[in-house]
Amino acid sequence: MKVGIIGATGYGGLELIRFLHNHPEVGGIELFTSSEEGTIFSSKFGHLLSIHDTPLQKIEVETLASFDFLFTSTPSGVTSELLPPLVDIGPKLIDLSGDYRLKDSSTYEKWYKKAPAPQSIVKKSVYGLTEWNEENIKSASLVANPGCYPTAVLLSVLPLIKERLIDPRYLVIDAKSGVSGAGNKPSQTTHYSEMNENFSIYKVNEHQHIPEIEQAIAMFADSETAITFNTHLVPMTRGILATSYSPVQPGVTNKQLNDCLLDTYKNHPFVRVVQDVSTIGTNRVKGSNYCDVFVQLDERTNRATIVGVIDNLVKGAAGQAIQNMNVQLELPQSLGLDVIPLFI
Amino acid sequence: MKVGIIGATGYGGLELIRFLHNHPEVGGIELFTSSEEGTIFSSKFGHLLSIHDTPLQKIEVETLASFDFLFTSTPSGVTSELLPPLVDIGPKLIDLSGDYRLKDSSTYEKWYKKAPAPQSIVKKSVYGLTEWNEENIKSASLVANPGCYPTAVLLSVLPLIKERLIDPRYLVIDAKSGVSGAGNKPSQTTHYSEMNENFSIYKVNEHQHIPEIEQAIAMFADSETAITFNTHLVPMTRGILATSYSPVQPGVTNKQLNDCLLDTYKNHPFVRVVQDVSTIGTNRVKGSNYCDVFVQLDERTNRATIVGVIDNLVKGAAGQAIQNMNVQLELPQSLGLDVIPLFI
């Protein structure tokens, strides 16, 4: 099976390479770029020396058409133009950018401040939150892979909203991410000396993942919400931990909350329901495709604290994308992804 | 003026030394300990070589009675027994532990799981949130210096609650702290290889700072609340950033929220109201006694996002303690504390 990666020089692209390299059904991986054609990949990324010493290739529709799978891991605003000619002409498409996630074009324009993808293609695309949309993903020609924050948030709160155990009208989500989520382009904010030993808040009430989360809550839990969602930058490279707060519905117990999570995910290899809070942390999923979820009822206030933890580059990007490829190929979801988290 | 520090080997103690060393009204600093009597201080803490080469002294009431000021920076459960004999016999007492903060003994017992201090002494003690309690602090024989989290939270939310701009019934506080808040005793959690690159949540809905915050909201803003408050550990040494969420009262504008903070703190040198969120972050206050506060109304949800940022060891401990000493001596609050944050 022939797989291509467009946007291979970004961190999402590098993680796709890391996992596809060991995927038993993937023959060869070819790397495409918009601007560094001909560069030997390992001369740019020394960790791939002797592993990927091949040159980056130019993005051309004719070349790409011959692939079985194409992963696009590009900044927003790129695949809205790049992918339409490739839909339904051959390769299955899995887009890791935000361009096909929002079904409503005006919402996309408002939050992304960019021109939306053609509505006809957006309509065809399937939201790739694997555990919640497996059937639709199977036959999709274009998968819109979820954002990193939405993955951590949705996997932890969706079951509780769907079962009407929490009241999503007051849902407050406080999310924290490692710096790799900001991508590989240097900036003052991500300059080591200024990022190190600095915890900060950013994009207050303006993050483009807000409408994505609200849309998925409507789609999978049939609930209209206007969430409060804020994002923070943690001085570490990988990991997202999202803490959500919500009043519970009258009479709901801590056991009901936990049972709901356990029931929902009992057959899903990558979502682990954690009971002991002392074993929750981003390093427990580092480098892996796991999402750890946790819920606890505060009986003093009748509010639930709900936690979702992922590696933003794996379950929040490349790992879930490959999980979706496995679903499309009707392979076990964990094929090529069954690695133990690094922990340290 | 003669100043003693009990619990000098903890991080709070070390910060007291760092600032008192340059305080123009402090003659000599003497260091006391319960267990390492006779140890040359700089042999234990190399950064003090040639600065504090004197031995640690034994804690004895007779010796301590001759001091002008005594700072106690000990784990909870120590000063409840240690301080009563010293009250009103000479030295002014400033306690950095939690033993005298909660006015209600049963609340202390419930959250600290320890025997409370004598009620008569607790009654005499004054809560040392400098900006909100200056008059009472002036004449106090025993100051209960606030906790690190409560300082960051209260300075940011109190003005808005007091002015009835936000509705504290739904107050959700999501706090994040550097690891120095866990003290200097090694443990598995704070072992470098397991703490590094790990963001985690701890003491879910059980942190002993919850009743302290609720008590202060009642005391200074005359509001009964049952807050949701959770704490997270950030892989960095210093700093607390607390993000609070609350619905605003009908009709309240973003300008009103900001004006309220600006008015409240216009004559307070250590609280800075930040307008530009991109300059909020723990490194902006690192090593200093500043507390940066920020508020923004989300018009989509009619909820306010409120942020308080401090160096947990300075404004959250040693710095505020010295600020309180200055208040008691009727000196400028910033004497000995007027240092620029390190930033990097």
Place this chain on the structure above:
Amino acid sequence: MKVGIIGATGYGGLELIRFLHNHPEVGGIELFTSSEEGTIFSSKFGHLLSIHDTPLQKIEVETLASFDFLFTSTPSGVTSELLPPLVDIGPKLIDLSGDYRLKDSSTYEKWYKKAPAPQSIVKKSVYGLTEWNEENIKSASLVANPGCYPTAVLLSVLPLIKERLIDPRYLVIDAKSGVSGAGNKPSQTTHYSEMNENFSIYKVNEHQHIPEIEQAIAMFADSETAITFNTHLVPMTRGILATSYSPVQPGVTNKQLNDCLLDTYKNHPFVRVVQDVSTIGTNRVKGSNYCDVFVQLDERTNRATIVGVIDNLVKGAAGQAIQNMNVQLELPQSLGLDVIPLFI
């Protein structure tokens, strides 16, 4: 094939689990411990939840005798007593501790300050520096897996000494390691707040890896040396970079030095000769079994700068141990180890 790990709760043990989990020839992994018998492994190490939910087992010779391979990853002074009864009774033994590395008992006693292993067993043991001792490893009943520092140093300097390109009489080795090399036991030195943002030197001229390096230089390059070797602690979790300095023999060129490395390792998948110094760094090998080596002649001083870089827990411990198991099984050396470094 049945594999047991003794000392599974240490970082070396955790890495053995991480790699053996995906090794196609390994059926099941069983975990042994001296002190926590019965503990469910994942209750202690949350990252293994749903992966290793089995209990730790007691160390008993009869049980262990039935295994095909036993890896021991224990502090020094343990396997000197534990392994002798297991030699030649069934399982192949791969010892990751320092107990069987030094052929001379008095040298062991001097540097380790512990009683040595029985001389008869030490004599049988084979030093497991895979690239340099493959033939002997193949048939060894007990492999003494090399130390982390020696691996990084030896792979980079041995070819140049063996070919008489550098003069080892003046060999100065300055090595730097991430904190995971200090193991998982909390201490003041490795307490996060004191280790973070702190670069330090330790065990000046006293590291027990000194005689191991000198013995290997004698063994593989037939040179007697008395090296200068110092070790530093870097505020990061994984990685060793060792910088070695040596005068070159008269007339030796930079090209000769590089060609020597390239020739030596041309058929060895895990040693990569790097030409571009800007791609040298511990993150280029992080999480993988690669050792990156680099050499450059300073023509101004006629001295060579020689660099070796590894992940101390992989090529410096668990990875090389599994590489040695592969050698013994006459499998490709990279089986189960062919993972791409994490980089970020």
Place this chain on the structure above:
Amino acid sequence: MKVGIIGATGYGGLELIRFLHNHPEVGGIELFTSSEEGTIFSSKFGHLLSIHDTPLQKIEVETLASFDFLFTSTPSGVTSELLPPLVDIGPKLIDLSGDYRLKDSSTYEKWYKKAPAPQSIVKKSVYGLTEWNEENIKSASLVANPGCYPTAVLLSVLPLIKERLIDPRYLVIDAKSGVSGAGNKPSQTTHYSEMNENFSIYKVNEHQHIPEIEQAIAMFADSETAITFNTHLVPMTRGILATSYSPVQPGVTNKQLNDCLLDTYKNHPFVRVVQDVSTIGTNRVKGSNYCDVFVQLDERTNRATIVGVIDNLVKGAAGQAIQNMNVQLELPQSLGLDVIPLFI
């Protein structure tokens, strides 16, 4: 006294502000820049909110001429043109860049790859290694403040070379620096996700501080040397630790080495001779002007290990510059600099 800082937006500039702010003899500090004239300083550097809310000023000779002291903290190649018109017309000049350190123009050109400053001005300039050049600094119109690496190296090795205790012909210096030494300009190397958890070597045998160290050894210890000097980047913000290796002269003892350091620095407040290696580390000097030095003889090899530790931004830049200003004003060297290291 009126003090100006040119290059205030760099990390050296920020540290000058941090210390000059509390210097009792400094009235006001004015900030100059080549490119951001008019920018309110605290809008760019949030940590200075309410402290430096004044605008950056344009660099003009007429304006600058009226100052008592001018500190220039600019990249190399700037002050070679900027300072000549300002010499001897009024302000004392302290240049933190490398432009006036090397007495030989061709050496400057070779290592800096830039046009040198006018030879007449270079000749006038005085090398500002305070402890070794106090008399000349006193009357200098232009002080060339030493580089960060040379400061750490020279303070530790100069006494031993001067007293002929070590043989500098084989001097090997392995230096390690925090990332702030690379300045405040973002780059791929210093991008958080790629710098974090990465220890690397850079500028192998090509660092421009090599001739500076050799020149100072000739100047202060009257020894011609060709040193081996390499530099490494540590994933931390502040701090340099330089480890030097040298054979000792026949018969030299460990006590002689230590006594030499103790004698040399007995009246110098900022150089501390450390006896206990376990208290050596960059965090022991963090944020302060101290340089900790250490020496130990390895009797096995007859080589000395010599260590120098500084905060690269303080003793390695801004702190030493202010120390030199104090010398010129015949004030105590520690005025405004007597701060305790942060440690944590």
